[in-house]
Amino acid sequence: MAQLILNHVTKNFGGRPAVSDVTLTVRKQGFLALLGPSGCGKTTVLRMVAGFEQPTDGSIEFGERRLADAVFSLPPEKRNMAMVFQSYALWPHMSVAENVGYPLKVRGVSGEACRRRVTEALALVKLQDFAERRPTALSGGQRQRVALARCLVTEPDVVLLDEPLANLDQHLRKAMEETFRVFHERSGATMIYVTHDQAEAMALATDVAVMAEGRILQVAPPAEIYARPEGRVVGGLIGRGSILRLRLPENAGRQLDWPLLRQALGDGGQVRAGPLADVLIRPEHVHRAADGIAMRTVSCVFEGERFALDLTLSDGQRLKAYSSVAMAEGTLAPFVVSGGWRL
Ligand SMILES: Nc1ncnc2c1ncn2[C@@H]1O[C@H](COP(=O)(O)OP(=O)(O)OP(=O)(O)O)[C@@H](O)[C@H]1O
Numbered sequence: 202m203a204q205l206i207l208n209h210v211t212k213n214f215g216g217r218p219a220v221s222d223v224t225l226t227v228r229k230q231g232f233l234a235l236l237g238p239s240g241c242g243k244t245t246v247l248r249m250v251a252g253f254e255q256p257t258d259g260s261i262e263f264g265e266r267r268l269a270d271a272v273f274s275l276p277p278e279k280r281n282m283a284m285v286f287q288s289y290a291l292w293p294h295m296s297v298a299e300n301v302g303y304p305l306k307v308r309g310v311s312g313e314a315c316r317r318r319v320t321e322a323l324a325l326v327k328l329q330d331f332a333e334r335r336p337t338a339l340s341g342g343q344r345q346r347v348a349l350a351r352c353l354v355t356e357p358d359v360v361l362l363d364e365p366l367a368n369l370d371q372h373l374r375k376a377m378e379e380t381f382r383v384f385h386e387r388s389g390a391t392m393i394y395v396t397h398d399q400a401e402a403m404a405l406a407t408d409v410a411v412m413a414e415g416r417i418l419q420v421a422p423p424a425e426i427y428a429r430p431e432g433r434v435v436g437g438l439i440g441r442g443s444i445l446r447l448r449l450p451e452n453a454g455r456q457l458d459w460p461l462l463r464q465a466l467g468d469g470g471q472v473r474a475g476p477l478a479d480v481l482i483r484p485e486h487v488h489r490a491a492d493g494i495a496m497r498t499v500s501c502v503f504e505g506e507r508f509a510l511d512l513t514l515s516d517g518q519r520l521k522a523y524s525s526v527a528m529a530e531g532t533l534a535p536f537v538v539s540g541g542w543r544l
Pocket residue numbers: 214215218219237238239240241242243244245246397
């Protein structure tokens with residue numbers, strides 16, 4: 202299977218750019234999550250890949266094959282791709298098996314071959330016992346699994362998922378994430394998954410691309426983008442944390458350790474001369490310890506497995522932390538910050 206490549210792709214609607222100069226390679230059999238705030242152009246990227254929109258500029262290739270550019274666009278049905286929407290788009294008058302088999306019927310596959318592929322696809326999403334039901338007699342999660350099975354049955358090269366879990370509750374989303382993971386492993390398809398839920402993106406993807414205002418800001422594997430985000434927007438969007446304005450020594454690297462942070466965070470900031478920088482601090486790097494810097498607890502919220510603290514520094518900046526024990530609001534206590542990342 203080939204790589205999917207977007208090469209300086211731009212899409213304007215009525216002269217206004219929805220997508221600007223996007224260059225992106227989705228490695229073969231990769232699972233790319235496209236993440237970003239509402240209106241940043243995620244769906245437009247997906248629709249251009251699927252063939253429902255044509256780029257205003259740039260090109261889209263699948264391996265050696267050009268799918269689209271400003272003057273040419275291969276029709277969607279010739280791209281061997283499948284798209285899954287948040288609305289499921291199932292036919293209510295057909296049974297689950299008929300819904301799943303429909304794309305095969307359109308392609309002229311019938312009889313035993315069709316039945317076998319439908320059974321296999323339903324087994325993959327664990328719905329083999331629901332073949333004769335109507336979609337209306339299924340839960341939201343089951344309907345989404347039917348939509349996945351229908352997409353899988355044609356063995357597409359690329360699967361495009363547009364916020365497929367947006368209509369499901371938190372518990373079901375977790376269960377469906379597992380289904381997507383298995384689906385990706387077994388199908389071997391290249392997948393692009395649009396979401397504005399960063400936790401979902403991190404849990405599922407082999408690579409995360411962050412978009413804002415029509416542009417790609419960073420593409421990296423989940424652990425990499427979490428540890429080393431580029432800039433305030435990505436740093437603020439991925440994971441939890443606080444972005445502080447700190448004065449750092451001229452020669453500071455990007456990965457900041459406690460001795461350096463102690464100087465930068467110390468009463469009023471002991472580093473006087475260096476430039477001001479945005480520093481991302483993850484809550485799991487803030488611990489209560491006797492040799493730390495005094496911080497005041499503003500709020501303490503029980504989150505089940507731990508407490509989430511909101512702390513203030515002496516200069517008024519806020520810092521998030523986790524704690525295994527409750528802290529009374531207003532308490533002044535010493536905390537160590539074991540790591541930070543200069544954005
Ligand atoms: N057919 C269209 N005609 C005009 N403008 C459009 C069209 N489709 C999208 N846009 C505009 O392009 C921009 C990007 O929209 P898009 O749907 O790609 O964003 P998104 O990141 O998927 O948002 P959301 O997360 O809310 O679905 C928006 O400003 C939107 O209003």
